[in-house]
Amino acid sequence: MNSSVHKMDTTPLVDSGYYETATAAIRGEAKRLLASGEVAAVIGYTAGRRKGSAQPVILTDADRADSLVFSPACVNNLALYLTKAKKEVSKQGKLAIVAKGCDLKALAGLMGESQLKRENLHIIGIACAGVHGSGVAPGEPLSAATIARKCRECSVHTPEGTDSVAGELPALEPLTALELAELARLEALTPAERWAFWKEQFSRCIRCMACRQVCPFCYCEQCLCDRNRPQGVETTPRPAGNMGWHIVRAMHLAGRCAGCAECERSCPMDIPLNLLNRKMAAELKELYGHEAGMQPQEKGPLAQYKDDDDQSFIK
Ligand code: SF4
Ligand code: SF4
Ligand code: SF4
DSSP states (O other), rough: OOOOOOOOOOOOOOOOOHHHHHHHHHHHHHHHHHHHHHHEEEEEEEEESSTTTTEEEEEEEEGGGGGBBOSOOOOOGGGGSSSOOOHHHHHSEEEEEEEEEEHHHHHEEEEEEEHHHHHEEEEEEOOOOBOTTTTTTTTOOOOOTBOOOGGGSSOOOOOOSSSSEESSSOOOOOOOOHHHHHHHHHTSOOOOHHHHHHHHHHOOOOOOOOHHTTTTTTSSSOOOOOBBBBBBBSSSSSHHHHHHHHHHEEEHHHHOOOOOOOOHOTTTTTTOHHHHHHHHHHHHHHHHHOOSSSSSTOOOOOOOOTTTTOOOOOO
16 A cells, blocks of 8 residues: 655656546547537636636537646636526536536535536536646646645545546545644634634635635525625624624535635635535534535535424524
């Protein structure tokens, strides 16, 4: 058995041919689907303006399928473009979407919330070795130094239940689970110390709402946190409002968050939002045996009421 990689070295974790094979498979499938009229559009990734970067794209023309790519820069969770609020996308008809394993969990969750129907989607899954963490220069090879923290402990490298799978997963060396270690460190703190930790983290929040805009599950057309008549949560970046916003965010996503970590990646203040997401997910698993996004037609425990629900928290 391989020992875990502890140091942040820059040795490439995969051969560049792996990404080329996945890219070729995505292009071939997209071309076939668009040319036959099986789908109205393909949501995938294309090269960005900076060399080595990538960005989401919606293609409707089979002749442009060769502009699709898969690389370590394909960080976005494209499920974001499929919710009911993005009507300009969903009204086009049946769509194909390129999805990494962690994005698939979001698709499954959105199906459970009646935002999507499986029969309206053609899912091109990716056998995914990993993508870049935030702040990595585009074009850098995937390495222990550049890989996203979520990918260090990924359990969904090989997608299941998709219509096709692009690429072949290479042998992957185990990496140290940094996020899990940080969670364990937080768990070992007293409640007062944990409160102080999060208070300090949230004090940096500038309420830019990037974390909300990038989340596939924050699809309400009117967010409670934007309302001012009556005002639900103070909107200026001050301690009380910041704490209110983060509690609302955590509670609204508990049992729904797919763990794609897009919120954390997009946060300009480096607030470790995925730690909080993971803590909430662990609580839901312990209390209700629930894991978000494992089954497409599952309702989260906080979205339903049962007579025999645990009432012990009411004092
Ligand atoms: S978490 Fe897994 S599926 Fe998601 S990008 Fe990382 S390696 Fe790929
Ligand atoms: S809360 Fe963050 S990690 Fe969870 S689904 Fe939304 S963007 Fe992804
Ligand atoms: S992205 Fe970061 S700074 Fe912006 S609202 Fe969310 S937590 Fe606050």
